Amino acid sequence: MKTIFLIATDSIRALLYQRLLLGLMVASLALTIVFSILMSSARKNITAAYSSEATHSATATTAATNGMSATEQKRFRASMEQASSFLQAEFYAMASGGGEVVSLFIFSLAVTSEIRRGTIRLTLSKPVSRLQFLLGKYLGGVVVMAGYAMLTCLAIFIFAQSQGLELNPAVKWAPWLMFCDELILGSVAMLLSLFVHPLVASVLALFGGNGLCSLHNPLYYLLPSYQDFSVFSQVLQGSLLSWKDVLFLSLYALDFVIIMLLLALWRFRAKELI
Amino acid sequence: MSAIRTENLCKTYRSGWKREETFAVRMLNLEVKEGEIFGFLGPNGAGKTSTIHLLLNLIRPTSGMAYLFDRPVPETAVHRRLGYLPESVNLHTYYRGRELLNFYAALCGVPVETRSSRVSELLQRLQLEEAAEKSVAKYSKGMAQRIGFAQAMIHDPDLLILDEPTASLDPVGRKEFRDILLELKRRGKTVFISSHILSEVETICDRVAILQNGELKRMGTLQELSADKSTRLVVGSLPAPVLEALAATRAEVTMTQAKIVIRCPDETLRQTVEELLHQHHVGILQRETETQSLEEIFFSSITPPPKL
Numbered sequence: 001m002k003t004i005f006l007i008a009t010d011s012i013r014a015l016l017y018q019r020l021l022l023g024l025m026v027a028s029l030a031l032t033i034v035f036s037i038l039m040s041s042a043r044k045n046i047t048a049a050y051s052s053e054a055t056h057s058a059t060a061t062t063a064a065t066n067g068m069s070a071t072e073q074k075r076f077r078a079s080m081e082q083a084s085s086f087l088q089a090e091f092y093a094m095a096s097g098g099g100e101v102v103s104l105f106i107f108s109l110a111v112t113s114e115i116r117r118g119t120i121r122l123t124l125s126k127p128v129s130r131l132q133f134l135l136g137k138y139l140g141g142v143v144v145m146a147g148y149a150m151l152t153c154l155a156i157f158i159f160a161q162s163q164g165l166e167l168n169p170a171v172k173w174a175p176w177l178m179f180c181d182e183l184i185l186g187s188v189a190m191l192l193s194l195f196v197h198p199l200v201a202s203v204l205a206l207f208g209g210n211g212l213c214s215l216h217n218p219l220y221y222l223l224p225s226y227q228d229f230s231v232f233s234q235v236l237q238g239s240l241l242s243w244k245d246v247l248f249l250s251l252y253a254l255d256f257v258i259i260m261l262l263l264a265l266w267r268f269r270a271k272e273l274i
Numbered sequence: 275m276s277a278i279r280t281e282n283l284c285k286t287y288r289s290g291w292k293r294e295e296t297f298a299v300r301m302l303n304l305e306v307k308e309g310e311i312f313g314f315l316g317p318n319g320a321g322k323t324s325t326i327h328l329l330l331n332l333i334r335p336t337s338g339m340a341y342l343f344d345r346p347v348p349e350t351a352v353h354r355r356l357g358y359l360p361e362s363v364n365l366h367t368y369y370r371g372r373e374l375l376n377f378y379a380a381l382c383g384v385p386v387e388t389r390s391s392r393v394s395e396l397l398q399r400l401q402l403e404e405a406a407e408k409s410v411a412k413y414s415k416g417m418a419q420r421i422g423f424a425q426a427m428i429h430d431p432d433l434l435i436l437d438e439p440t441a442s443l444d445p446v447g448r449k450e451f452r453d454i455l456l457e458l459k460r461r462g463k464t465v466f467i468s469s470h471i472l473s474e475v476e477t478i479c480d481r482v483a484i485l486q487n488g489e490l491k492r493m494g495t496l497q498e499l500s501a502d503k504s505t506r507l508v509v510g511s512l513p514a515p516v517l518e519a520l521a522a523t524r525a526e527v528t529m530t531q532a533k534i535v536i537r538c539p540d541e542t543l544r545q546t547v548e549e550l551l552h553q554h555h556v557g558i559l560q561r562e563t564e565t566q567s568l569e570e571i572f573f574s575s576i577t578p579p580p581k582l
Binding site: 003006010013014017117118119121122123124125126127128129270272273274 | 327330331332333334350351353354356357358360362363364365366367368369377378380381382383422425435
């Protein structure tokens with residue numbers, strides 16, 4: 001276990017040393033925030049226009065009543081809440097997209113970059129088994145992705161506070177689900193990178209989900225399901241995630257990651273490291 | 275117990291659409307005894323590095339087996355007794371020199387209490403003290419080679435596998451390196467060294483193996499491998515009858531002011547000459563067995579490549 005932690009620590013250090021990765025993470029977060037601020041200001045403009053129009057119409061038709069009717073106010077509030085949820089979900093959809101790219105970058109290169117640079121030879125000449133090496137590399141990636149998820153979590157909180165948005169219950173689970181999604185994606189990318197070029201592995205992992213298969217297709221049950229982790233679509237559908245749903249999705253992610261890692265280990269054990 | 279043993283070790287690579295086979299190592303049977311410095315020689319593409327990779331379990335043999343200290347190489351535990359320096363040292367460039375050695379020491383299970391002193395000792399021994407706090411990315415080739423050697427020795431292993439260890443070192447560095455290897459030998463450590471620098475191997479190695487096209491051509495001590503087994507007998511003076519008798523043989527007599535050297539090209543003749551000298555009460559001052567140089571042995575062992 002100590003060896004796995006040592007490899008993981010080394011892996012974290014290697015990842016943080018990569019300026020490209022750090023730049024990718026910062027750019028992903030920055031783009032998400034900028035896009036969300038733009039969306040938010042657009043929402044405010046629409047709200048202001050809607051509000052003045054409603055007030056004008058109300059004044060013209062019913063001079064006796066002051067402002068909007070109760071029904072209009074209710075509808076207005078509902079649409080504002082929906083817009084707020086939409087904004088938060090959109091924020092996470094953006095952050096999740098960025099996270100997926102970061103995850104693919106980390107996991108598809110975790111082992112292959114060591115093989116390409118030849119540093120793996122020194123590490124494996126020490127009393128380090130291939131299992132320990134692979135798990136250490138994955139664990140290092142998991143820690144970095146957890147850090148990224150926490151940063152995103154902090155960003156949504158600050159964003160929601162600054163924009164005066166109430167956090168949607170479904171959105172509260174978003175960082176965790178995003179994290180699980182990225183780990184599944186990462187494990188698939190890591191496995192595939194042991195067979196093909198990391199870039200090809202990343203593309204295959206990203207577009208190889210079961211979203212395009214029907215329920216009757218056996219591949220549906222074999223390929224990873226990414227869309228279930230998308231808070232965006234759930235918010236749009238108006239569904240609220242219960243803790244049971246989240247637990248089920250977490251177990252699914254854990255299962256899938258374990259299977260992918262076992263397959264990766266099977267491949268890695270036989271791989272020639274030259 | 276042997277430090278390294280291979281049994282009919284074979285490695286073939288398949289490449290291209292036709293999956294054509296290329297032999298890297300063919301039926302290699304090696305045995306390196308504990309406590310010896312073993313030279314592993316061969317021209318480029320002979321299969322030296324492939325053999326080392328097989329010994330380190332970085333690649334899998336097509337057939338045959340390799341053992342380190344009588345344990346099959348896939349057993350990770352045996353790596354506790356092994357130190358390895360690759361031909362091109364690729365290091366984790368995000369570490370400083372001292373941190374890098376600390377990392378490898380931790381991987382090798384060097385206790386925390388002794389880790390720091392061991393790292394400092396090696397940095398001092400390999401003259402890297404000043405570069406200890408410098409990023410490894412800024413190291414020169416020679417410095418990278420030195421720190422690579424330090425990481426190989428960090429846990430004081432019983433067996434060192436060195437692939438072209440002095441390729442990037444200057445003459446001073448090479449001399450220091452030789453001294454370290456001889457010191458390790460005195461301490462009973464085994465060193466398996468692959469090198470192109472024959473003069474270096476000749477100076478330090480107890481035994482050598484010569485490989486070509488993946489096949490083991492020769493293996494043994496320099497004396498065992500030497501085809502020329504002539505002996506030089508040095509005497510003070512030679513009576514006339516002995517000189518006459520020697521003239522009738524294939525022995526070559528060289529006279530200088532101080533001594534007379536009789537060169538006997540083979541063992542039978544040496545015995546005859548010694549009997550003759552004994553009969554005439556001529557004392558032998560010195561007896562030397564001449565051997566071929568490693569370079570001569572090397573070139574006589576390998577098939578020369580076709581001329582361009």
